[in-house]
Amino acid sequence: MPTAATKLVCVRCQNTITVGNCSNCGGDSYKYWSIGNFGNGSLECRKCSEQWAIWTCKSCGTKNTIDKSMKECFIATAVYQGKITPEVTLLRSYRDNVLKQSKLGKLMVRVYERTSPPIAEMAYSHNMVRLLLGKLIVNPAVEIVKHIYKDKKSQD
Numbered sequence: 001m002p003t004a005a006t007k008l009v010c011v012r013c014q015n016t017i018t019v020g021n022c023s024n025c026g027g028d029s030y031k032y033w034s035i036g037n038f039g040n041g042s043l044e045c046r047k048c049s050e051q052w053a054i055w056t057c058k059s060c061g062t063k064n065t066i067d068k069s070m071k072e073c074f075i076a077t078a079v080y081q082g083k084i085t086p087e088v089t090l091l092r093s094y095r096d097n098v099l100k101q102s103k104l105g106k107l108m109v110r111v112y113e114r115t116s117p118p119i120a121e122m123a124y125s126h127n128m129v130r131l132l133l134g135k136l137i138v139n140p141a142v143e144i145v146k147h148i149y150k151d152k153k154s155q156d
Helices: 066-070 074-080 086-097 103-125 127-155
Strands: 007-009 016-018 030-034 041-045 054-056 063-065
Touching (some): 074 086, 074 127, 103 127
Antiparallel strands (some): 030 041
16 A cells, blocks of 8 residues: 555645555555755656656546645655655645634645745755754644644544
């Protein structure tokens, strides 16, 4: 089975898919490739190196690019140096499934999406900035979200 980090979201209907086995070799593990920090990206099969950058949503037929459907978590991506790490996937899930469900949460996400790219660029360029962001902001945020999900599971 693919890892949890290989989920994509359709930009039109918001349907989430889990990337299945590679059609070329049957592999189930992928790595993300990007041209520039926020450029066009593709997924590459770790087994046969087959790459793809566009996928079609089975629900609505929309052609999606990998970058647009992964809905960037700019600062976490810079801190963890990858879009498909467990921590970035966890934060993306919290954003999509919790924050975006309320007006205040949607506002917070919009503000973050407008203000965070330059901070992330600084983190890509300066290792000390990346380390500080991780230690002071991103790592604590990941731990808080893990705790929230853990509490939610124990209440169910």
